[in-house]
Amino acid sequence: MTRGKMFELASDAARTLMKKHGELRHPLFMFTTADGTFETVVVESDWMATDGAKDALCALMMMTMRAKRADSYAYVSEIWITSFNMGKPTDPVVDIAEVVREGNRKYHEEYERHGWNPSVGGGRDDAVLVVVGDAQGSEQRLWTIARFPGKRKNGVQRVRDLIPKEREAEGAWGEGRFRDLLVDFAARKRQAH
Helix, strand or coil: CCHHHHHHHHHHHHHHHHHHCCCCCEEEEEEEEECCEEEECCCCHHHCCCHHHHHHHHHHHHHHHHCEEEEEEEEEEEEEEEECCCCCCCCCCCCCCHHHHHHHHHHHHHHHCCCCCCECCCEEEEHHHHEEEEEEEEEEEEEEEEEEEEEEEECCCEEEEEECCCCCCCCCCCCCCCCCCCCCCCEEEEEEE
């Protein structure tokens, strides 16, 4: 299956779930095999609670997809996105980890200062992240969540649609642990060096 088709299937699944429930309660993996089998794995929220649990989920999904000889996959999750004015870098070499730490620090300061909380949001946009991968690598796309003003279902604001978001710059959305899950292990080691 092409990456484009997998993005289409994954975003359609997310759109359907979001319109029905108002949220994507649990992340999911979708994958295909060479014989045409299509499988979906819904991830219980406990797997997303800590970095260690996410790392274990990543390893488990890699083993599962390889055992089933998956040839493509999609990871779908509801996320928050935000932007910061970090000023102009004074050093020509940018430490991405430091930029992320500083961005998180600034966001948490604003979050507390304004009294924002997960129920009412604030300082962020809700979005759906889809990572699609195969043996050659992966790519990711975002859809922002357009909600109906004031319309609620089970306490959650109802979803009108998912709107594709253009990437501002290469790497602007980070890397993420659920990328390149089907890339050969030796190739992953070569890429890291």
